[in-house]
Amino acid sequence: MASRKVIGFDMDGVIVDNCPLKVEIANKMGYSIKLADAPFEIIKNILKPEDLRALQTALYHDLKMSLGAKLMPGIVNLLRQIKSEKTPYFLVSRRSDPPIAIKLLCARGLWPEYFNESNAFFVAEPEEKNAKAKELRVTHYIDDETKILNVLTDVPNKFLFDRLNVFPEADHYTKVASHKELAKHLF
Ligand SMILES: [Mg+2]
Known part of the structure; x- marks a missing residue:
C-alpha cells in the first residue's frame, strides 16, 4: 500500500x-x-x-x-529512492525566473526525469509556499531558510537543510546536514 x-x-x-x-x-x-x-x-x-x-x-x-550552480551532493540518489517507492514529491520554489531554473535543472539532468511541469511549482511569497504545500498535501518539506519554515504552518514535518551547520536547532524543525541524513528521516 x-x-x-x-x-x-x-x-x-x-x-x-x-x-x-x-x-x-x-x-x-x-x-x-x-x-x-x-x-x-x-x-x-x-x-x-x-x-x-x-x-x-x-x-x-x-x-x-x-548555470554555474552545482547539484547538492546526494540529491540524485535521494530522488531516485523517492521515485522508486512511488512517494509523491514536488518542487516548490520562489525563483522568479522559472525558465532559467528549468534550464539549470535540465543541465544537471533533473529535468524532466525527476522534476517537470507536473510536479514543479514556482511561487512568489513565502506564504504562497505554505498555500501550495497545503494544496499539494505536503507532509514533509525541506528548505534551507528558517524564515520559510516559520511560515509553513500547514506542513507537519519541516526540515532545515543546513549543510554548513550555521543555524541553531529549533523545536519546530529537524536540522539535517546532508541528503543522506535526510533520507534517514524520510524512509
Ligand atoms: Mg532555498
Whole structure:
C-alpha cells in the first residue's frame, strides 16, 4: 500500500548548491566572504543592499552565471529512492525566473526525469509556499531558510537543510546536514 507521505523541496540550497558560486561572485565584488557566510540568511547581512541585488540577479536571472550552480551532493540518489517507492514529491520554489531554473535543472539532468511541469511549482511569497504545500498535501518539506519554515504552518514535518551547520536547532524543525541524513528521516 502506498504511504501517505508527500515530500516538498525547496530548490536553492536544497536541490541546487549555489553557495560556492555566491562566494565567487561576492569575492569579485570585493567582499572576502567564506562558504559559511554564503547561505542567504547570512549573506544578506554582509552585502550592501545594491550588491545583494546584483548577486541575486547574477544567480537567478543571468543564464550563463546561474548555470554555474552545482547539484547538492546526494540529491540524485535521494530522488531516485523517492521515485522508486512511488512517494509523491514536488518542487516548490520562489525563483522568479522559472525558465532559467528549468534550464539549470535540465543541465544537471533533473529535468524532466525527476522534476517537470507536473510536479514543479514556482511561487512568489513565502506564504504562497505554505498555500501550495497545503494544496499539494505536503507532509514533509525541506528548505534551507528558517524564515520559510516559520511560515509553513500547514506542513507537519519541516526540515532545515543546513549543510554548513550555521543555524541553531529549533523545536519546530529537524536540522539535517546532508541528503543522506535526510533520507534517514524520510524512509
Ligand atoms: Mg532555498
